[in-house]
Amino acid sequence: MKKEFYIAKALILSRLNSIAKKKKYRKFLIPSILAIIAVVFYFIQKFAIYLFGLRLGFLPNLPLYLLNLAVLAMLIFLFLGSITTILSVFYLSNDITLLLSMPVSGKKVFAGRFLYVIAEDSVYTLVLVFPFFTAFGIMNRLGILYFLLSFLFCIVLPVLPAVFAFLVVMPLANRVSSERLQNITMVISVLLGMAVYFVTQIANPAYGLFKNNHLTGIGTKLLLISKFFPSWAAAEFSAKFLQGSVLAGSGIALLFIGANVLLFYLAYALASKYYIKGLFNARRTERVVVKRKWIVKPGQSPIRALINKDLKMLMRDTKVKVLLFSNLAYLAFFAVAFGFMPSKSTQSGSFSSIVFLIMMYVIVDYFLCGQNTLINLFIDRESIWVILTSPLKSAVFYWSKFIPPFSLGIIVNLLLLVLSLILMGVKASYASIISLPVVIAMPFIFTVTALFIGFQFTNFHTPKDPRKLISGRVVLVLAVVYFVYILIFGIGIPILLSFIAKFKGISFTFLVSLIIFAIVSFGGGFPLVMLSIKKYEGLQITE
Amino acid sequence: MIETVDLTKKYGEFVAVNHLNLHVKSGEIYGFLGPNGAGKTTTIRMLTGLLQPTSGKVFIDGINMEEEPIKAKARIGLIPDTPSVYPKLTGNEFLNFIAAIYEIPPEESVHKVKEILEMLELSHKADELIETYSHGMKQKIVIAAALLHDPSVLILDEPTVGLDPKSAKLIKDLLRVYASRGKTVFMSTHILEIAERMCDRVGIINHGTLIAEGTIEELRRRVGEGEGTLEDLFLKLTGGEDTKDLLKFLED
Known part of the structure; x- marks a missing residue:
């Protein structure tokens, strides 16, 4: 097992180095991580002890339910990330080409990488789930064996999601190229997210609070399936220890640990036969010929050429298509679930119809103008040197990134306006007039904000990981800013306008709406435009 | 024409390029040599406007890159290393x-x-x-x-890496024709044979400082290498004689 450990060790070291980017920080890294882990562990354990101590009359086994829930939540987290983790660690990692040229067998490469995945994921399970076990053990004075077995339980918990993801990705990798593999796995991840949501609803221990007659016949049967989920094993072996059946409890825990070890060996056996083939296959490049009618045409103005280039690249990138597809799915869900159905019963100019219409534009523009602007901006990240060394004015580059998402937002907003008038009839007309300034102001605000934030982070390197089309920092900052925007523009201002409409009538409210959004657009938006253009002028490529 | 005046780039305490003064004339092929990490790519990035100097100036055909970047960039063609x-x-x-x-x-x-x-x-x-x-x-x-x-100025960072011999020859021919038309060619390369055969003048940079500049003959005379190759000259100037120890190790 020596080579496997060396491979895992190299991956762990490289992960640690990527966290502590500068050499001088490396010596503090492990102590810092351990200190953070200890603090988080302590607080989660304290929190778990507090929760376990709650006395809820209708739920006598609260600690066991919570233990079950903690393991289940962790499993959801692991399952959701498993496909992309396996894809990037097992198939797309940069060091694989080097390893393939070395005298190391495929199964050793597999085992080394598998150990790495388990080591990384068990940090999460030990920090986030193990405190629930220790809290349970401390409260019930369960003895060292319980702590030891629950520790091992947490270590092997990531095995099932990792093996599952490997069994999904491996057959695909043996058949399709790297590009297609990334696209297919992204779609699978989206579907998996939906499936995991569905399954967790079945396995959710909260359903145990209700009597079975509250569930349908199918629901009752599905509830029985939940007994086979690993989260149940956690609760069951802890319950046995609580009842004093140490032997039965240990048996269940060891059965669970043994089953996971067997799962690993199953994947190991399959990997020894099929893993290497997939590695070579994933490195194959497919020949793609583009039809003449789709090409970027010669003789365009710089701004048109830039927009044309961006649109072509976006249309040909299936990762982007998947993102757009999920955006549209959310929008459709929002429109049907929270939009037109309940709004049919609202009154003309009422509080809810104004709030609903404005909120709808805000949510739609958040997706269409916010996310798409960043995708459109960072699609240049790999080749930004072409733009930066060309005699292109910064304003031209800026507006080329602004126009497509802004136009898309305006078009969709106008379509929604027409649709709301058709579906809600006269009831919507009053609210529509008041929300009219939002149709233009919101796409503008969302687009210029996304561009401003995007321009602050000048890391234009190629993303190695399919999850990182847009850098995490940008997404985080934008999410916080947009959350504030939604509170202000989607909730605060619509409520204010609704109150004004109630007392002052349509014309006055429209005027107020116009003034508010004009002030926001000119006072807030244009300075952001100027600052972004200025930032672009100082854009540099550094290592 | 390319001209740099006291061009300097610092990353914190580290000086990547130190008071670099270059003057590459029109119609000239200039080879920019140096070991890995010497500051070649940083210099090229400053020449092309991809990186702002900490101090100093870059002129392309007499146009100040800092003051009129659009005009200056319109005159440059860049071939990057990747x-x-x-x-x-x-x-x-x-x-x-x-x-x-x-x-x-x-x-x-x-x-x-x-x-x-x-x-x-x-x-x-x-x-x-x-x-x-x-x-x-x-x-x-x-x-x-x-x-x-x-472009009137062509800047190349390791232009022949990854090219087959036929394409590499084509590029070399192309650069000659280009220079003969009065254009400026500035090329960084590790392949000393290319520099020796193609460049009118070479500059050798080490630790961010230009340590030698001139025609190959001028450099030979200065270092006292006589009929030695550019490789010997390069190793002598950049302290690359350590490679002799490596060769000895391999022989042993």
């Missing part, structure tokens, strides 16, 4: 895009794109996505893009 270009565009589309942002008239650009693709033997791949090209083909499409607007 040919990263839009993977989801075809070769044809990429060159048409370049023609548009350099504002080449449409009739001229159609003709030029066709001609340059034929010259670099890329016509058969013109309608395929660049992501499917080999490294050498990507390098060629970048060369095509750099030449398309007929």
Whole structure:
């Protein structure tokens, strides 16, 4: 097992180095991580002890339910990330080409990488789930064996999601190229997210609070399936220890640990036969010929050429298509679930119809103008040197990134306006007039904000990981800013306008709406435009 | 013409390029040599406006890069060390895009794109996505893009890496023709044979400082290498004689 450990060790070291980017920080890294882990562990354990101590009359086994829930939540987290983790660690990692040229067998490469995945994921399970076990053990004075077995339980918990993801990705990798593999796995991840949501609803221990007659016949049967989920094993072996059946409890825990070890060996056996083939296959490049009618045409103005280039690249990138597809799915869900159905019963100019219409534009523009602007901006990240060394004015580059998402937002907003008038009839007309300034102001605000934030982070390197089309920092900052925007523009201002409409009538409210959004657009938006253009002028490529 | 005046780039305490003074004339092929990490790519990035100097100035055909970057950039063609270009565009589309942002008239650009693709033997791949090209083909499409607007200053960072011998020869011929038309060629390279055979003058940079500059003969005279190769000269100037120890180790 020596080579496997060396491979895992190299991956762990490289992960640690990527966290502590500068050499001088490396010596503090492990102590810092351990200190953070200890603090988080302590607080989660304290929190778990507090929760376990709650006395809820209708739920006598609260600690066991919570233990079950903690393991289940962790499993959801692991399952959701498993496909992309396996894809990037097992198939797309940069060091694989080097390893393939070395005298190391495929199964050793597999085992080394598998150990790495388990080591990384068990940090999460030990920090986030193990405190629930220790809290349970401390409260019930369960003895060292319980702590030891629950520790091992947490270590092997990531095995099932990792093996599952490997069994999904491996057959695909043996058949399709790297590009297609990334696209297919992204779609699978989206579907998996939906499936995991569905399954967790079945396995959710909260359903145990209700009597079975509250569930349908199918629901009752599905509830029985939940007994086979690993989260149940956690609760069951802890319950046995609580009842004093140490032997039965240990048996269940060891059965669970043994089953996971067997799962690993199953994947190991399959990997020894099929893993290497997939590695070579994933490195194959497919020949793609583009039809003449789709090409970027010669003789365009710089701004048109830039927009044309961006649109072509976006249309040909299936990762982007998947993102757009999920955006549209959310929008459709929002429109049907929270939009037109309940709004049919609202009154003309009422509080809810104004709030609903404005909120709808805000949510739609958040997706269409916010996310798409960043995708459109960072699609240049790999080749930004072409733009930066060309005699292109910064304003031209800026507006080329602004126009497509802004136009898309305006078009969709106008379509929604027409649709709301058709579906809600006269009831919507009053609210529509008041929300009219939002149709233009919101796409503008969302687009210029996304561009401003995007321009602050000048890391234009190629993303190695399919999850990182847009850098995490940008997404985080934008999410916080947009959350504030939604509170202000989607909730605060619509409520204010609704109150004004109630007392002052349509014309006055429209005027107020116009003034508010004009002030926001000119006072807030244009300075952001100027600052972004200025930032672009100082854009540099550094290592 | 390229001119730098006391060009300096610092990253914190580390000085990547230290008071660099270069003067590359029109019609000249200038070889920029140096060991790894000497400051070659940083210099090229400052010459092309990709990186702002900490101090000092860059002039392209007499135009100050800091004060009039658009004008200066219009005169430059860059061939970087890594040919990263839009993977989801075809070769044809990429060159048409370049023609548009350099504002080449449409009739001229159609003709030029066709001609340059034929010259670099890329016509058969013109309608395929660049992501499917080999490294050498990507390098060629970048060369095509750099030449398309007929720049007066051509800056190349390791231009022949990844090219097959035939394409490498084509590039060398092309650079000669280019310089003979009065254009400036500034080239960083590790391949000393290319520098020796092609460059009118060479500059050797080490630890961010220009340690020697002149024709190969001038440098030989200065270092007292007599009939030695540029490789010997280079190793002597950059302290690369340590390689002798390495050779001894390998022999043992």
